[in-house]
Amino acid sequence: MIRELLPTAYARHLSLPLLGPILDDFDDWLVLQGYRFNSRQCYLLRCTAIDAYFRKRHRTTLASLTPEGLRKCSQYFRRRPGGISNTVGCLQRFFQDQKIVAAQIPRADTPFEAPVAAYLRYLSEVRGLSRSTIEQHEHTVWQLLRYQLASDITFRLADFTQAHIERFIVYAGSRYGRSTLQHVVSDVRGFLRFLALRSEVPPGLDQQIDTPRAYRLEHLPRALSWDTVTALLESIDRKCASGVRDYAIFLLIGTYGLRGCDIASLRLDDIDWHAGEIHINQSKTRHPLTLPLTDPVATALIAYLQEARPRASYREIFLTAIAPTRPITRQAPGYAYRFRVRQSGLVIPYQGVHCLRHSYAAHLLHEGVPLKTIGDLLGHRSTESTCVYLRLDHEELREVALPLPAIGEEVIS
Incomplete structure (x- = not known):
């Protein structure tokens, strides 16, 4: 009152x-x-x-x-x-x-609202893409269109030429690395193909874009030593509500190798306390995953639910620490990770929370856990995805290395 x-x-x-x-x-x-x-x-x-x-x-x-x-x-x-x-x-x-004032109605301030909306429906209803993938396509498409409007306010879809596309790719290339630029080019191609089917742009524009060359497995997975992961967890201040929450989030990732998006979608109903299980609905693969609820994770979750979680009717486990109270977004674990890394004072070169998932896989491999088991725990659909972590086991790789000939020794081919 x-x-x-x-x-x-x-x-x-x-x-x-x-x-x-x-x-x-x-x-x-x-x-x-x-x-x-x-x-x-x-x-x-x-x-x-x-x-x-x-x-x-x-x-x-x-x-x-x-x-x-x-x-x-x-x-x-x-x-x-x-x-x-x-x-x-x-x-x-x-x-x-409270319905006192109407919601803000998005203004169709460009001629592209309708075709973009149709393309997003096509990605969902025809191609069956996940929501996160559709959001990435939408982001790229609007980048493309707004870039054209910034150069020419009268630009329309029918005006698209190869030169327009090339200028945008050059612009995107100045902002992104090769791997990300591959996704940008793929998104642009998909949009141009869709528009060509509707006769809104000249056909064949999508075939005139070169994809940046990026070699498969050219980079090692970004993993931290397990001592560093442990030190990061211990550095979190659990005297405040956000610290209790972040500790539980990172402990879940460090214990099960979960993705940040899976953490955000985790619900109260997904914890089976009597059976000692945690059920994960993987956002990326859409495959359910059932894992044992370990005592440390259970303790951290109980501490958060009893002491730090705001009183709210949401069924999602993790909520924002400051008002307005609502479920955390899929990006929130990444934001929290970067904040906790800065607070910890540790030398951690990686800015993405996904490195904790890689660290978990590398730790299991170092402990001698079979690849098939690691793949099952990570929710991989293919053993090929798990084999990437073999490259992180430096000690095992040294054992299979071929001897180098001594200097001056003749090499027999």
Whole structure:
């Protein structure tokens, strides 16, 4: 209740002409979103300035507020101190959730909205690609189209030529490495083939793009020594809620070699406490995986669920540590990994959380676990994927190395 937050000023805030009648409901909503006492207090205090902003612009009823008006309000306060702009955004989410103000309707400010939407439906319904793969295609396609618009505001799909494609690939090549550029070229080719089938671009454009040369297995998997993995886990400060959560996340990856996306999608129903099992629905392969629930992992999960997890109705296990409370995204383990590496002070050259998965595989191999077992634990569909880690076992490789001839010794062919 607002009376508890502002014991001496609640009457003045409730009397605000525009926002006063909904402040109690707004505070209740903030509680449900996981905002703490001090944050709620600040947000309600800032509503005075927001109310004054709209009254100066003759917005005297909630019905007169629009998504565009709220956007302009946020921009106005963004250039001013006090953090009011963030409160405007939070207030807008509350309005939309309570159906007080309509959701922002994406503006079709380019002529490409319809063909891109059709292409995404094609990738989902015809090609059956996963959501994450479709999102990557969408990102690349919009990069391609916005690059063309930046050069020529009147650009249309029918204007595509080989020169347009080449300029974009050169631009992408200045930003990405060869491996990533391969994916970019593949995404562009797929989009051009789709448009050619609809007669929206000249046919054959997709065949005029050269793929950057990248040799298979030219790089070793990025793996840390197991001592470094252990030191990273021990360096996490578990006195705060985010530390308890991050420790549980990285322990799961270090114990089972899970992907970051699998961690984000892990749900409370996936833990079978009585059977001592954890069920993983792999986002990449879409194959279910059942693993034994080890005591250290169970202890870390219980500590998070009892002590650090925000009170919320979500079934996903891992939630954001700060409000608004919601399930973590698939990118969150990567962000947390980079933060914890900086905090640890350890010399860790790899910036991706996936290196912990590689480290787990290399550790199992060093312990003598058979390749087939490692592949099953990692959820690999092919033993070829697991054999990559053989290249990390340097001691075993030394035993099969051929002797080099001495200097001056004749080599018999």
